[in-house]
Amino acid sequence: MPSLKDLKNRIESVKSTRKITKAMQMVAAAKLRRAQEAAENARPYAEQFNAVMAGLAASVGDSDSAPKLLRGTGSDQVQLLIVMTAERGLCGGFNSNIAKLARAKADELSAKGKTVKIITVGKKGRDALKREYSNLFVGHIDLSDVKRIGYANAQDIAKDILTRFDGEEFDVATIFYAKFQNVVTQIPTAQQIIPASFEEVEEDTGGAVYDYEPGEERILADLLPRGVATQIFSALLENGASEQGARMSAMDNATRNAGEMIEKLTIQFNRSRQAVITNELIEIISGAEAL
Numbered sequence: 001m002p003s004l005k006d007l008k009n010r011i012e013s014v015k016s017t018r019k020i021t022k023a024m025q026m027v028a029a030a031k032l033r034r035a036q037e038a039a040e041n042a043r044p045y046a047e048q049f050n051a052v053m054a055g056l057a058a059s060v061g062d063s064d065s066a067p068k069l070l071r072g073t074g075s076d077q078v079q080l081l082i083v084m085t086a087e088r089g090l091c092g093g094f095n096s097n098i099a100k101l102a103r104a105k106a107d108e109l110s111a112k113g114k115t116v117k118i119i120t121v122g123k124k125g126r127d128a129l130k131r132e133y134s135n136l137f138v139g140h141i142d143l144s145d146v147k148r149i150g151y152a153n154a155q156d157i158a159k160d161i162l163t164r165f166d167g168e169e170f171d172v173a174t175i176f177y178a179k180f181q182n183v184v185t186q187i188p189t190a191q192q193i194i195p196a197s198f199e200e201v202e203e204d205t206g207g208a209v210y211d212y213e214p215g216e217e218r219i220l221a222d223l224l225p226r227g228v229a230t231q232i233f234s235a236l237l238e239n240g241a242s243e244q245g246a247r248m249s250a251m252d253n254a255t256r257n258a259g260e261m262i263e264k265l266t267i268q269f270n271r272s273r274q275a276v277i278t279n280e281l282i283e284i285i286s287g288a289e290a291l
Contacts (some may be wrong), residue, residue, distance in 0.1 A: 002272075003272075004269065004272055004273055004276065007265060007268060007269040007272060008269065010265055011262060011265045011266060011269065014258050014261050014262050014265065015258075015262060017254075017258050018255055018258035018259060018262070021251045021254040021255045021258060022251070022255050024090065024247065024251045025247075025248055025251035025252050025255060028244045028245075028247040028248035028251060029244075029248050031244045032183070032241065032244035032245055032248055035237070035240040035241040035243075035244050036180065036241045036244075036245075038237050038240070038241070039180050039234075039237040039238050039240065039241040042233070042234050042237050043234070045230075046230060046231070046234045049227065049230055052223075053196065053220075053223060053224075053227055056219060056220050056223075057070055057196065057220065066220070067220050067221040067224055068165075069162075069165070069194060069195060069196055069220075069224040069225065069228070070195055070196050070220060070224060071195060072171065072172070072194070072195035073168070073171045075171045076114070076171050076172050077114060077115055077171055078114070078115045078117065078169070078170040078171045078172070079109050079114050079115065079116050079117070079170065079171070079172050079173075079174070080117045080118075080119065080138075080161070080164070080169075080170035080172065080173040080174070080194075081102055081105060081106060081116060081117070081118050081119070081173075081174055081176065082118075082119045082120075082121065082157075082161065082173060082174065082175045082176065082193075082232075083098065083099065083102045083118060083119070083120045083121065083122075083125040083129065083176045084098070084120075084121040084122060084125065084175060084176060084177040084235055084236065084239055085098050085099065085120070085121070085122035085123075085124045085125030085128070085239070086122050086123075086124050086239070086243045087122050087123050087124065087142075087143060087144040088123075088124070088243075089124055090247060090250060090251070091243050091244075091246040091247035091250055092246045092247070092249060092250035092253075093246070094178060094186060094242060094243055094246035094247075095122075095124035095125065095128060096128065097178065097186070097188045098125065098176050098177065098178055098188050099124075099125055099128035099129055100188070101176055101188040101189075101190060102118075102125070102129065102176045102190075103129065103132070103133075105174070105176070105190060106118070106133060106136070116133075116136050117136055117137075117138045117169070117170055118133055118136045118137050118138065119137075119138060119139040119140065119141065119160075119161070120137070120139075120140045120141070121140075121141045121143065121157065121236075122141075122143065122239075123142070123144065126140050138164075138169075139160070141156075141157055141160070149233075149236045149237065149240055151229070151233050153233075153236065154229045154230075154232040154233030154236055155229045157229075157232050158225065158228045158229035158232050161173055161193075161194070161228065161232075162225055162228060165194055170194075172192065172194065172195065173192070173193050173194035174190055174191065174192045174193070175190070175191050175193055175231070175232065175235050176188070176189070176190050177189055177191075177235040177236075177238055177239045177242075178238065178239055178242035178243075178246075179238050179242070180238050180241035180242045180245060182245070183245040183248060183249055184245070184249050186242035186245060186246055189235075189238075191231065191235070193227075193228050193231050193232070194228065196224055196227060196228075
């Protein structure tokens with residue numbers, strides 16, 4: 001049975017931990033507001049960009065004149081997985097859920113005889129995957145020194161991926177990230193970015209027919225690289241909001257758990273102290289009676 005001193009020290013330790021988790025929860029809540037606004041403000045642009053690109057891609061089809069980023073290499077043998085996670089932990093299952101989705105995809109592709117290559121964005125994704133898939137790693141992008149994610153960061157990542165694609169290092173590229181829904185829900189998502197894949201969007205054009213100048217092929221050749229950067233930027237913003245939401249929820253749970261532990265330890269401390277006092281009284285009374 002722990003002594004009174006041990007119990008007292010443990011109570012003080014848990015109280016200190018509760019102060020830290022409470023402070024981290026407040027910081028995450030403040031960051032979440034900005035990150036959520038950034039992610040939500042980027043969605044309309046990304047959706048409209050997707051609608052325009054989908055229309056252009058549908059008009060071009062799979063013809064030989066279509067840009068390589070749209071029609072692909074004609075093979076899907078070499079798959080590049082871009083796993084985007086956080087640089088820090090203490091955010092619940094945010095990082096592990098993304099890594100789990102990427103791990104399942106890598107195992108599925110390997111079972112089909114495909115060649116898998118992995119690029120990680122964020123230390124936690126690298127740490128989660130390097131033990132099992134270190135031989136598949138071809139690159140890592142560290143954003144730990146970046147205070148606020150910007151479009152320039154997405155452009156740098158996109159440039160690296162496009163350079164690898166032009167060098168015929170892979171056939172298909174897929175990004176893994178968490179889409180922000182609310183504070184307690186972040187959905188691990190896999191999205192193919194090369195060859196370009198667009199969701200079908202019903203756009204009300206009022207019966208108008210667009211005539212593009214220059215042709216659709218030249219416009220796509222210019223916009224597709226930007227589309228890759230836009231999708232990566234959108235994923236980074238969604239990840240940022242998801243990370244803060246997950247951290248806020250995790251720190252809230254940790255704070256409440258610390259409070260419950262303090263209550264239990266305090267009860268145990270009081271009972272132990274009462275037992276000590278009772279024993280001392282018994283000894284005093286027994287000594288008095290002996291005299």
